[in-house]
Each structure stands twice: as structure tokens, then as C-alpha cells.
Amino acid sequence: MLEMRAEPCSLRILRQNAPPFMSTERKTLEQRAQMSDIERLRHSCAHIMATAILRIWPDAQFAYGPPIENGFYYDFQMKHRITPDDFEKIEAEMKKISKENQKFEWIGISREEAKTMAESGRLGGLTERPGNPSVFKLDLIDKIPDGEQISCFKNGDFIDLCAGPHVGYSGKCKNVKLTSVSSSFYMGDETKPQLQRLYGTAFESKEELEAYFVRLEEAKKRDHRKLGKEMRLFHIDEDVGQGLILWTPNGAVLRQELQNFISEELRKQGYSQVFTPHIGKLALYKTSGHFPYYKDAQFPAIVEPDALEQIAHEGCGCAEMTSRLDAVSSQFANQINERTGREVIGQDRIMDAEKLLDGFLLKPMNCPHHIKIFASQPRSYRDLPVRLAEFGTVYRWEQSGELNGLTRVRGFTQDDAHLFCTEDQVAAEVLGCLSLVKIVLNTLGMSDYRVRVGLRDPDSGKYAGNPEQWDRAETACREAAKTLGVPFTEEPGEAAFYGPKIDFVIKDVIGREWQLGTVQVDYQLPIRFDLSYTGADNKPHRPVMIHRAPFGSMERFTGVLIEHFAGHFPTWLAPEQVRILTISEKVDAFADDTFAQLKAAGLRVTLNNDADKIGAKIRNAQLDKVPYMLVLGEKEAAAGGVAVRHAKRGDLGVKPIADFLSEVTSEVRERRL
RNA sequence: GCCGAAGUAGCUCAGAGGUAGAGCAGCGCAUUCGUAAUGCGCGGGUCGCGGGUUCAAUUCCCGCCUUCGGCUCCA
Numbered sequence: 060m061l062e063m064r065a066e067p068c069s070l071r072i073l074r075q076n077a078p079p080f081m082s083t084e085r086k087t088l089e090q091r092a093q094m095s096d097i098e099r100l101r102h103s104c105a106h107i108m109a110t111a112i113l114r115i116w117p118d119a120q121f122a123y124g125p126p127i128e129n130g131f132y133y134d135f136q137m138k139h140r141i142t143p144d145d146f147e148k149i150e151a152e153m154k155k156i157s158k159e160n161q162k163f164e165w166i167g168i169s170r171e172e173a174k175t176m177a178e179s180g181r182l183g184g185l186t187e188r189p190g191n192p193s194v195f196k197l198d199l200i201d202k203i204p205d206g207e208q209i210s211c212f213k214n215g216d217f218i219d220l221c222a223g224p225h226v227g228y229s230g231k232c233k234n235v236k237l238t239s240v241s242s243s244f245y246m247g248d249e250t251k252p253q254l255q256r257l258y259g260t261a262f263e264s265k266e267e268l269e270a271y272f273v274r275l276e277e278a279k280k281r282d283h284r285k286l287g288k289e290m291r292l293f294h295i296d297e298d299v300g301q302g303l304i305l306w307t308p309n310g311a312v313l314r315q316e317l318q319n320f321i322s323e324e325l326r327k328q329g330y331s332q333v334f335t336p337h338i339g340k341l342a343l344y345k346t347s348g349h350f351p352y353y354k355d356a357q358f359p360a361i362v363e364p365d366a367l368e369q370i371a372h373e374g375c376g377c378a379e380m381t382s383r384l385d386a387v388s389s390q391f392a393n394q395i396n397e398r399t400g401r402e403v404i405g406q407d408r409i410m411d412a413e414k415l416l417d418g419f420l421l422k423p424m425n426c427p428h429h430i431k432i433f434a435s436q437p438r439s440y441r442d443l444p445v446r447l448a449e450f451g452t453v454y455r456w457e458q459s460g461e462l463n464g465l466t467r468v469r470g471f472t473q474d475d476a477h478l479f480c481t482e483d484q485v486a487a488e489v490l491g492c493l494s495l496v497k498i499v500l501n502t503l504g505m506s507d508y509r510v511r512v513g514l515r516d517p518d519s520g521k522y523a524g525n526p527e528q529w530d531r532a533e534t535a536c537r538e539a540a541k542t543l544g545v546p547f548t549e550e551p552g553e554a555a556f557y558g559p560k561i562d563f564v565i566k567d568v569i570g571r572e573w574q575l576g577t578v579q580v581d582y583q584l585p586i587r588f589d590l591s592y593t594g595a596d597n598k599p600h601r602p603v604m605i606h607r608a609p610f611g612s613m614e615r616f617t618g619v620l621i622e623h624f625a626g627h628f629p630t631w632l633a634p635e636q637v638r639i640l641t642i643s644e645k646v647d648a649f650a651d652d653t654f655a656q657l658k659a660a661g662l663r664v665t666l667n668n669d670a671d672k673i674g675a676k677i678r679n680a681q682l683d684k685v686p687y688m689l690v691l692g693e694k695e696a697a698a699g700g701v702a703v704r705h706a707k708r709g710d711l712g713v714k715p716i717a718d719f720l721s722e723v724t725s726e727v728r729e730r731r732l
Numbered sequence: 733g734c735c736g737a738a739g740u741a742g743c744u745c746a747g748a749g750g751u752a753g754a755g756c757a758g759c760g761c762a763u764u765c766g767u768a769a770u771g772c773g774c775g776g777g778u779c780g781c782g783g784g785u786u787c788a789a790u791u792c793c794c795g796c797c798u799u800c801g802g803c804u805c806c807a
Contacts, residue, residue, distance in 0.1 A: 140736075241802030242735035249804050253735060256802070284800095288743080297780085297798055353807050424807065458733055458805060459798095467806085555807090643764040670763070671770080678768035692766055702767080710767060 094126070094224055097263065101126035103163060103214075103225045104153075104232045104261040105133045110217040111152035112137075112257075113185045121183040121219070122195035122245055122254055129271070130260030134243050136195075141255055146237040149257075153235060160230035161215040165223060173200050173209045173220065185216040195245065196220045234268040235261040283621035284464040290626055290634070290684065292617075293465065302462040302469030304614055309634035312663065313620075314613050316632050318450055320502065320730065321474050321609065324495055330446040330476060335428035337452055338419045341384065343427045346395065346587055348403065350420060351385040356455050360384050360418040370416065384418055386410035398586050425451035426606060429477040430588050433602075438592035443602065444480035444488055450613065451475045465618030466573070472613045478605040479590070482528065485580060485603050486535035489561070492578040493539045496563055496609040499576075504732045505623060508565040512540050513553030522556050532580045532603075533559045557583030563609075565619060573619050575611040580604075627707060630686045631727045637664040638685045640676040642692035644668070649696040653689065653716060660720050662727070681706055687723065 105124035124133030180188025245251035262268040292310035344350035392404040540547040558580035581604040591599040610616035657664040690702040703711040
């Protein structure tokens, strides 16, 4: 699961969840016993796959082979590198093993016996393998707590360290298919050996197996990267840079409509729109605490031309420049440490003021800018809450291997806002944020989501702020989550160190989960920036900050949305809402007139008066996923009507233009699905 | 960043040590047609980039870039 480190600030960017099965933690025996039938089957398939691999490559050393959501895998190490060309051979061997109908037998052994078997290479092998000890099994044995029964399973000649459970006989495992091969680190640890990971899937019946691959094919058809290209929604260009999205005209319409929608809701909820630049001084992020702690995840600092010339003149090297950029003055350090009441900036970062280098940073988040807007004038308790909203573009240096279409990018625009309020207002404001998220998701028909409430770990002392404050904020989050009417889970230890949070995890139509929106309560940044407002008692008070983003980012949300609708956007979002299709040149004038009327009504309409036949024009419009097609021929011209065809609902018959216009414009205005 | 695979026309893809081909899209001409493809013709590629081997490289080798599948990461 996601690890929540002590972060100084803010909107955790919305990431796909690590699937729960990635955890290599040992399961308890009780958890094992709860394995479902299908998991049991797939886990047994992993053993059969290992057996097959060993028959072909006897040197293979196996590590860990669990069932996963849609199948199973086994991690192993061997000289031969598996490629998809090997799948057929391995599958054939697996089928053979299934036919042999080997019994899965449980064997309980002592720790000593287990170690002896592992050292001889017998454990996780078909025979003893002198000189090739089962290194991973040895390590796994060491991880089994003292006193716990060491459990093995044997099928045919293959004996594996395994807590089970398994199916009775390998004959059950016949509907199996290998799906992909990749690599992984032992125990998910980058410093440990890199293993080959072979994935497969298995089902009880042949029909289910086939249906699974059909579903996969369907899923591929709605991949936002494929649809994005086909529908010309966005483009990523090598010369611009990886992970940097170019929103093409069609995609820009989609994004603009989404932003208009959010903006309308924000106005209703009393937000103020702001604009801030894409960069800010390094000192700003030193105050917030983001620099240099997250340096690896940021684009490098931008140094002013004069300063650059100066240090070049001084013969300053890269390493020195970096440390001069990272450092702070003792005055700065004292100030921050005093405000927070802890030594958040160590002595090692302090440098003489004249050696310090300042520069700019492409903003990795918007909060510091919004904080400075809040702090730009004296604030009274009567002004609160102050709600500052911005579609703020941020830049983060994501690892190249992580980039993915619209869902993982290096520059993205958050539908961001920061709320500054009194302690007493936190509950109501969190509630307001959640209702906004709910409106957004409902409007888009995304009903399949769940909510995670991240609370503090009661046993940890890492949290900033006082316990009473935390209790109130956590209660506020919990109560707010309850009002959503959707299942939510409370996850202790998942809070940010500066405050509790609520994350929205959205399922797309295929069932994949994505973390999008988030609401976070923050007690820490107001302290670091020494924010205050004047209370009714005429004394300064510390405001509480709330970070929130219902979409998360325009990029990721759009990506999810494309897949959610499979490209068939509701009319209000469709880049092209209506296409007029003429049957022959004889109706060109009528078509022009109709086109002008729809255009005047504010619809995004195009006219296809090519010499193609009507069947071809309809086909093209269908493929372009245009919601409404108006077929115009001599009949319609004579009657002053339009023959309406909807991309999903088919032929809707002929109706007067005025009727069609009022229907579609109200559909768009109401943002109907 | 790590492991593996891939990159040929706008798109989907075929091909092979002797400087490339299909379908769709585009353009032109003909057709004037009633709810998912009218016909004929034409244009279009430094075969991702840079080196090397060779008489000859898009093809073989090396490096790089990008994409894909994972891993790791994800303020």
C-alpha cells in the first residue's frame, strides 16, 4: 500500500494505487486459509508453472509465486531469459503436468530439515541440485517466525516452501495461459537481486478463460492513449519532451468544458479564482520544506543569469553550486525552527549568507503561491474562510519509466484550491469540499468509487500539531465521509504528518482503481509561513489550511474519463456535438442554413457535404463518436426538419429543427449524461 | 532509474544485406446516392537518431532517444 512519509505539504498527487498484491509481506495462516477457490487454483498454477520451468531449465531458483487479481506470477532467477517465444513451450509442459494429475501434498518439516533441503537445492526444485542452493527459499525460511510450522507442498517431483492452500490435483489447472514476462526486485527492494517475473492467468472453465481475453481486448479498445490518438484529443511530442501533454483542439474543448463546469461549482461555493506564475523563488520552497527534500522529483533549479555568470567566474563546480542552492542562512534556519518548535532544518544546511545562491523552481505544487496571496493582506476572522482556487500547472520530475499517457506526466494542471479557515470552520469546509467532489463525480456518472480516510497512527509521535486539534480534524473528516453515502475505509497511519486526509479512489469501467481527488487538512504550512488572522479577541490566530482537488489533475482525470466513456462523451463534453450529413448536393443550401442555426445556438457543429454516400458519412461520424448526426435530404428540406441519429441510440426520426435545437441545448446546459 | 520488448507513410501493419509495400486516411476526377465503407486515378517514407562492419545497411553490430509491459518511485 502507499506509504505515507512525513511530507511537509500538500496535495499528494494522484496516483494509481499500488495493487494490494504487490505486497510481498508474509500472509498469516488465517489469511491463507481465506484464499478463495480461484486464488487457490491460480496459486497451484504458479507451482505447476515452476515445475514446467524446472523441467526445461533445471537451474531456475524460485522466490515467490502468489495469486493476483487476474491470475498469478512466479519470480525466479535463472540463466536463460524468458521471452514470449518461450511461452508455448512452457504452456505445453504445464498442460502435460495438468494431465499427469499430480496430487498436491502438504508436508510439514522442521526448520533444520527445511534448511538442509534448501541448501541442497531440493526446495523449490525437482531434485537435489548440488552447488545450486535455493537462496531465496533459505531467506524465506529465515523470515518465518520461530515456532511456526514450516510448511511445504509437493506436486510430482516439485517441492516448494509454501503455506498453501492448493487444489487437490493438478488436473484442475488446465485452463491456463501465460500472459507476460517482466522483471521485479526480490522483496520489491531495489537493492536486492533483479528477478524474472512470469505472469499467467487461469480459470475454472475454458469459457471463463476465453471471456477474460475478450474483456482484455475490449479494455484495450478504450485505452485513453489509443483513443486520444484516434480522436485527436492530445499529443505527446518527443521534441517537446516526455510526459508533457499537448492538448490538441478536440482535447482542449473537453478540458475547457470540464474547467467551466468546475468553475461554476466553485463560484456557487464561494471560491475566489486566482492566477499565479509557473515558477517561484527557491526560498519559497525552502520555507514550505519542499526544497531540497524532494529535489529528485523536481526539475532542477533555475539560476539567474547574473548569478550564473558570477559563479562561473568564481570557478564554482556543479557540486558546489548544488550545495549553495540547497543551503540556507542561519537566520532562515532559526526562523523556521522556531516557528515549528523543532529542528526541521539541520545545522548542516546552514551557510554564510554571501555564499548562498538563490534561484527559481518550476512549481511542483501551488500551495506556497496561494499562501502568499492569503498573506498579502491582513486577514480578519470575518474574512474567513478564504478559498483560493486555481487551475494551477505544476511540474514534477517523474522517473522516465513511470510516464504513462495522460495518467502519469511531468507537467500537469491541478484543479487546485486552498482554503484558509478557523479551527471551528474545518468540519464545515471539509464537508463542502467533499460535496463538491460528489457533485463532480455524479455529473460524470462515475458512481463506482470508494473513499479512504487517512488517520494518524496513534502509536507514532511524528505528527505535528496538538492531539485535540487532530481529534477534531479526524472527526470532521470521518463525519464528512459519512455524509457521502459511499463506503469508506479508515486507515490509521495513512494521514500526512501535518493533518488527516480523504482520498477518492475511482474505478473505471474495467474495474481498475485510480486515486484522483483528495482533501487534506494541514496544520503545518500555516506555521511554516507564520500565517495569522485577527480574531474577535483582537489577537492573532493561526488559520488552518485545507488542500483539495476534486479531479486531481486535468490530465489524469481526462485520461480516466476517456476510458470511462470509451470515447463516447456526453454531448456537453463532446468536441464535436453535431454533424450535419447531406444526402445530395440538392440540399446544400438547406444544410448551410441548418448549420448556421445550430452554430448560432452555440453548438459545436460541423457540416459534411462531401460527395460520399450517406452510409459512408454515417459510418465516419460513428467512428468519430459524434453524438448527433443530422441526415438532411430533400424530404427534410421540404419539411424544414432534420432526421436525427444518435451515435448510441440510433435513428431517432425526423423532427423540426427548433425541437432538436431546444432538446440538445437543454441537454448540454444540464450536462446530461 | 532498473529488467525486457518494440520503433517502417497521418493511422494499422507486411517486408528483406542490393536504397521499400498493403489497407485505411489525404488529394483529383467521375457518381447525386436515404442511416456503418461508390468507383477510378494520384501524391506521400533519410525504414526513430548517431556511429561501426560491408562493394552495398532500413536490414547485421554498438551507443542513444522514444514508446510499451513490469519493477522501483509517486510531495
